[in-house]
Amino acid sequence: MDELIVFSVSEVTSHLKQVIESQIEPLYVRGEISNYTRHPSGHIYFSLKDANATLRCTFFRGSNIYLDFEPEEGMEVICYGKLTIYEKGSTYNLNVYSMQLAGKGDLARQFELLKKKLQAEGLFEEAHKKPLPKFPQRIGIVTSPAGAALQDILNILRRRYPVEVIVFPALVQGEEAPPTLIQGIKYFNEKEKVDVIILARGGGSQEELFCFNDEQLARAIYDSEIPIISAVGHEIDFTIADFVADLRAPTPSAAAELVVPNRVDIINYLKALEERLTNSIKNKIYITRNQINELRLALTSLHPRAIWQNYKKRIDQASIEFLNLASLMQQQLHRNNQQQREAFHTMQYLLQSKLHQYQQNLDEMTLTLPSEMAKKFKETENRISMLELQLESVSPKHMLEKGYALVQKGEHIVTSVQELTLEEELSLRMKDGSAEVKVQDIHPELDNGNSSLEQ
Structure with a gap:
């Protein structure tokens, strides 16, 4: 035993500490956080574990x-640090110098950081989002030409509302994808003008x-002058592009249904509107025609011919009465004396003068x-012409030609702002078509002529 070299526990531990710290460079270690503790001093103590150690x-x-994040129990992280030995406990x-999230956790952290940054800058504000055209004629699609998402969009567009489609081929996966997607957006804004852009990719x-x-x-996407629909992944998938885009579609197929109307619905709506306008015009014509007939009947009694005929009838009646009176007077002459004859002549003269006066009036x-x-x-x-002009001025078609619009809520015609609510969708019927609008502000007219903004 005297020839053996015996080391104390402290010496062994110290030697191992020296070997480990001198031979092993700082390294990255991946594992799951357990036994996490943040000491009042600010130091953090925890363990990294995997299935075996x-x-x-x-x-x-x-x-x-x-x-830039708060570690939690069960979180998978990558730590960079230096191995050492704690001599007292052997x-x-x-000793960790830095920590970052591993795998999906890191992607989620990057996502949240960018989302907060852009949201603070106002890129997600509804006020900056552009409305989609109601009836687009040209649609630009930025996607992979080999993907199923493109075929889904084209099939639905052909069925619902055929339009001109221009496809810009782009990568939709990997680090090289964003530049090609940006190039597609710029292409449609600067070279190949379209009414709306669809940014599409299938699930993943x-x-x-x-x-x-x-x-x-x-x-x-934010700087694009053309409205952009983000149609990336499935309904449960959310990306930054969804928040910035003017409209987020849950799937590429849904984007195709949102970007164009259904031509069958349009035809049915136009037929119903045509029928309503026709019935309204017919009803107005019927009422006006009855008014004209009533005026015509009233005019007949005041017509100069009717007045003249009535006056002539009175003269004829007076002539008959005169002749009857003359006959009576002649009979009386046979029975009366010369005085009676003179009175008869006098009366005859007076009657003839009166008759002559009546004849002069009749001649005039x-x-x-x-x-x-x-x-x-x-x-x-002139009066009938004025009535016709009034009838034409109140014709729905004439009012639309003058620039007025028919405001409808479904089948109901809106006549007052009191019938409206914010964010409500309305239909505007104009002389050459219709448009769908959304109520953003309501300004009722007050008694003093001013308006107030209802929140």
């Missing part, structure tokens, strides 16, 4: 103050869709009758 770790305050330990993993979380791509009326009749006819024609 556990490694104790110390993350001193001077290093962990630069963390256990080896990793979080890693496969991560190219749509690129900051430069988000800014290109006969001379003035044509001009009076022409005047009355002219007045009647």
